[in-house]
Amino acid sequence: MAIPAGRGGMEGEAVIEIDGSHGEGGGQILRTALALSCVTGQPFRIVGIRKGRQKPGLMPQHLMAVRAAARISGARVTGDAPGSTDLVFAPGAVVPGEFQFDIGTAGSITLVLQTLILPLLLAAGRSTVILTGGTHVPFSPPYHHLAEVFAPLLARIGGKVHLAIDSYGFYPRGGGRVRCVVEPAVSLAPLATTSSGRSMRVSGLSGVANLPFAIAERQRRSALDTLSAAGIRADIGLLDAPSPGKGTFLFLRRLVGELPSGFSALGAIGKRAEAVGEEAAAELVRHHRSRASLDPHLADQVVPYLALAQGESTFTTSCVTRHLLTNLWVVGQFFALRHRIEGEEGEVGQVTISR
Incomplete structure (x- = not known):
């Protein structure tokens, strides 16, 4: 069964209301909401963006994620301004193509790609995204995690992305350059792995x-x-x-x-x-x-993909993070998601996801 790409936000359609201060209260809520809005076509309003952070609201990296998501989906957006804590996003259909985005700072390229890969994966054709910004910067997975950990796991469940790095971007200069090619996927398979085994x-x-x-x-x-x-x-x-x-x-x-x-x-x-x-x-x-199967970064990154998979997924992670719990909550705003977590926050846990 194919996964539908965004159908386009229509006039009068119900708008999903999202509390941007929920859980870990950071930019991940916005990024996941943007990706799922593009996939489903459901418009959303988010308030309190990064409310608990030292500098609340949209920073350059988050603003680029919004504008890039709007570019690939022809979205109508209000509130996309530096420092904004309130945003409305109403997408159209996602159209594959070739895109270039410059964050303009050392803002994380990998986090912007977290917003774009899922909707482009479910679009009708191949896309190429070239991003300029930070590749190895604080508070985000580095390029190598995306290319050597996330991409292989995504291939395991039916998604193909090809990544290449032309230059490296560090804080505060930035200037890194990454090319990402996203192949269209018909469907995504569930993930079933609970033990990483001994041989490594x-x-x-x-x-x-x-x-x-x-x-x-x-x-x-x-x-x-x-x-x-x-x-x-x-x-x-x-x-x-x-x-x-x-x-x-x-x-x-x-x-x-x-x-x-x-x-x-x-x-x-x-x-x-x-x-x-x-x-x-x-x-x-x-x-x-x-002895867990997924590292903490990968565990929360894969949640939106498994929510769209055809069947039940189960994995273990070496740390149930607030990011993981928050991402599960955000996905649940868009889908009737069923999930179960065995284990406490900050400890080893097992996660089961199905729709």
Whole structure:
């Protein structure tokens, strides 16, 4: 059974009311609502956008997500202004094509793509999106998580995206450039995985941009030492990343069978290279010891896709996050979603989703 693309918001159609301060109260509520509005054609109004944040309302990254979603769907929008806390979004039909968006800051490219991939996946043809902004910035999954963890899992349930990075963007300069090709999907399959098993492969990348290459080597060594102490072997490469700015990162990918998970850390002024490597490796060790299937980032990212799948999905995650709980709530504003969570927030849990 094909999944319908957005049918277009019609005059007089009921508008879904969404409280932007619910749960974790951040930009994810807006991004998920935009994606599902484009998919279903249901208009929505969101109030209290990022109400609990130090700087409430729409920041450049969120504003770009709104305008990009409006561009692919021909939406009517009110409230799309910097700092706005109240927005109305009424989409038309999603039309595939070639799109370019420049966030204009180090705002996260991966978070804007979270808004666009789902509706473009369910459109009638292939789309190409080129985005300029931040690729490895705080408070968002880095490019490598999207390309090496999210994309392979999406392929497992029937969605195909191809990602390439031309340049790296770090805070505060930005300037990263990513190309994303989204292939149309007829339907999405459910996901059934509750244990990650024991056999695994760990690989990674330690990168620097416009900084001494020795920093990448120190990050790598620290990560390898932390993993080795936990009995985990890894192959971590080194990268001198092309970028208009300065920055460092370390990314680790854990692969069990065909099931990926990802863990990362960023450098910062005053943060030792050894702390970067240890941070990412310690996250991987915690996930490994939990024996859960999905890492915390992936668990909340996949929720809207599984809500559209044909059948019941079950997975475990090493941490039931507030982001996961909030995303389930947002999806429930658009669909009669049934879900069950076994486990408390902040702990290992099992999630079941069906419609």
